[in-house]
Amino acid sequence: MLNGERKIARPLRWGMVGGGRLGQVGYKHRTGALRDNTAYQLVAGAFDIDPERGKDFGINIGVDGNRCYPDYKTMFAEEALREDGVEVVSIATPNGTHYEICKAALGAGLHVICEKPLFFTSEEGEEIKDLAEKKGKIVGVTYGFSGNQMLLQMRAMIEQGKIGEIRVVDLQYTHGFNANDQADKTSDSQKWRVDPKVAGPSFVLGDLSTHTYYMSQLIMPHMKIKKLLCDRQSFVGSRAPLEDNAFVLMRYENGAVGRLWTSSINAGCMDGHRIRIVGSKASLEWWDSKPNELRYEVQGEPIQTLIRAMPYLDESCNADERLGALHQEGLSESWANIYLKFAIAIDAKNRNDEETLKNLVYPDIDAGLDGIRWIENCVRSADNGASWVEFENIKALLV
Template sequence: MMTNDRQRPIRWGMVGGGRGSQIGYIHRSAAHRDDVFALAAGAFDIDPERGRAFGLDLGLDEARSYRDYAAMFATEAGRADGIEAVSIATPNNTHFAICKAALEHDLHVICEKPLCFTTAEAEELKAVSKARGRIVGVTYGYAGHQMIEQARAMVRNGDVGEIRIVNLQFAHGFHSAAVEEQNPATRWRVDPKFAGPSYVLGDVGTHPLYIAKVILPHLKIRRLLCTRQSFVKSRAPLEDNAVTLMEYDNGAIATIWSSAVNAGSMHGQKIRIVGSKASIEWWDERPNQLSYEIQGEPARILERGMDYLYPEARIDDRIGGGHPEGLFEAWANLYRRFGFAINRERGLGPAGIEDLVFPDVDAGLEGVRWVENCVRSADAGGVWLDYR
């Protein structure tokens, strides 16, 4: 039996992510992987009875399977064993209100992206989290793959040289037709009332944007140009394809292709960093490998779990080289970092995590800011705009 706060899991709740939710299942699987979190309560569904039944199926006490998030936050706050953190896995338009309410009840928050719809809202959440001393994590789940940390270390240690070109894409083909006509899970994503000011820019484009920030933390966007299209016309004014050009403050350039209409593509998230010495490339369909291409030498493939990787990458190793890891491990790595960060705020974190890298409230804010700037550029006719 756990004997003290340092050893016991963080008491954790969920809003959304109920029966049939793929993302809810991923959250729970990742959170429980390392026993850092223990599910204690939930408000899983907009239908209270359906949500209550699902909570019982998960083994929760019926009294802690709530009709809505407001009831859960209020009741749990009065319990000696109340939840300490909450994950938000609901449609985009609800994130801001739920996140703010959670912070105001002194809960740490792990939120699906986008964190909210506007930079002003994101700044408000940042201010509340700072005032309350609470962590806000954003589930850019792909950033938990081990080889992202390897790429970050390679750039920092000069293996790639001066960064010149950054090519990013997340371009799948699953919505190349109007699938939302038959699929409610997709329908809200193309409705501005629920999805906000963008579809693919916010839904997929912010993922490689954040990974690039992890690998290249020293680069700042100076200006950008975005053009967006609605190839499935019924999705207008939301885009299902967009191309963004960016200039960094060191003179490097970047492109991000965000798309749901790349017919035939399974996932299509790729990150290529081109430097003066070499290039590195990561593809999320082959996440256990990182391509390392030195000019004038044969290309080499670095494999996860191997001793030749930098220590920062090996920290995330779970099962040794040769065994493929996937999305659940990547998400579990993020949840472990969220847990370390929460425990650090509680004065319980292990030593040596002062430089812990995880998608925090600033990462959520930056994703919202980037989408705003892209929409602003695209709606002005695809023009260069100073990044703000």
């Protein structure tokens, strides 16, 4: 149970690149990081591609105007001169900027929390991983849904054999907000998502399915994909070669099979993020639209709905609990949970506490790299006529 008491000796001095006034995801970062008031203090930022707007915005959210910088390079250089300069920076900018900002941040001796998809290529990911290791810094990746506690309940139940051998993995992250091309023309947040120079080699595979793929690996750390086949489409033709819909079939090393549907043209869909794991004895199902519930369906028995924060849940699940049963938690708490784990990882890294790092489950650089590999393999398969390709996981997310 979390009650806001500090988990690290003092709050980390935190800065942001991007996530400004018009940014979609910036508020989620602040909601997550500042939830408990004991893990981070937001002290600086280069919040916006437009320096004036960024400064005005920074002042409006309580940051000292002298520490609202026109760009990230100035921010890293100026903050390095201060005794109380930032120690960790979050990157909440469009995909195509992550690599260079991440590299510059590590070069400036900062820990990094970066948006997904992490970078365009696994080579970039390997390079940044090496650099982070050399610098003794953490790179966390904001798979923002993965802090939902009921996912840890799924992980525990699968580990305890409650559903038997996993046979089928059924993943979906779809919505309908891009059923037509209106936002492609009118929304700054959408325009870059369909531009391969900024978005990278994919649209929805990177934008949506990297979350669900990571969550599946969090739930089933022992399950490695052996092969996958991806078929992707651009139903709005101007988006080609980037897809607005894709189906992925997976074959796992243990003989299990899986499918993932990701789409932003699932017209009218408002509850399209779900994970169903089918075992030889029972199934587990979690919907992002009902994050406080987990369905446990044992063959031949009445269906059970497990409810967040109840004492019958696993200790690992309830450790991330804040509000108590009867009270709903959701995306804000999910972000707060992963941000708290980033803070614990950063603090442990600073103290060379390898034991804590080894036992902490959070989306780290390997999870980011694995997400890049997921996109690369999907795109490789799709662009090769939707053929089966070998998939190598970077690392099972084991502790």
